[in-house]
Amino acid sequence: MQEKNFITVALPKGKLFGLSAELLKKVGWTAEGLYEKSRKLIITNDAAKLKFIITKTADVPTYVEYGAADIGIIGKDVIDESGKNVYELLDLGFGKCHLMMAVPKDKKRARLEDYAQTRVATKFPRIAEKFFTAQGMQMEYIKLNGSIELGPIVGLSESIVDIVETGTTLRENNLEEIVTIMNSTARLIANRVSYKLKFERINALVNDLSKILTAK
């Protein structure tokens, strides 16, 4: 748990950072020097009693689960993959994308089941396994940390399970979506204890953000 009077907010580097910082700023939750490329690990606004930490995308749920951050903003896909025990307070609507399975166009098989027992490259092995197990399919999962689309192109795997936002990466690499696994948007999450102990401020934030989101 962080200092009693301060709220620590974990924000992810990368695609969600700008929109997250912009949205929080609209409700007065900001700090001087809060920008993605800053090398400062903690950016504090003493007057507003706020601290921001900028972390690797996949680590946001970890900071929040352990209470090193009271709240955070992160994609639903990353929350589910992390398996972390955090409160999901609000769907922020931005960061729309979906998680899907794709294969090289020229190696497409007739049915989903035809890929059983093959290798799938992914940054999301937990979600992928849950999905394929539900389909009664056993797969071999190869964990990658980025550029997942390369997997089937160089013969590392038969398929990928990855995020699609605009579809450009799939198109440019001659991959075709086979099945959608889940849809995702950015969520406001909270540490379970922080949510109780700092309820007033966190709840006020949820209400202020909700107003902005419904006004859109």
Ligand code: PRP
């Ligand atoms: C993500 C994702 C895809 C791409 C999808 O990668 O893993 O590769 O974006 O976006 P698109 O549908 O708009 O092309 P990211 O840019 O986060 O980098 P990474 O490959 O290093 O994970």
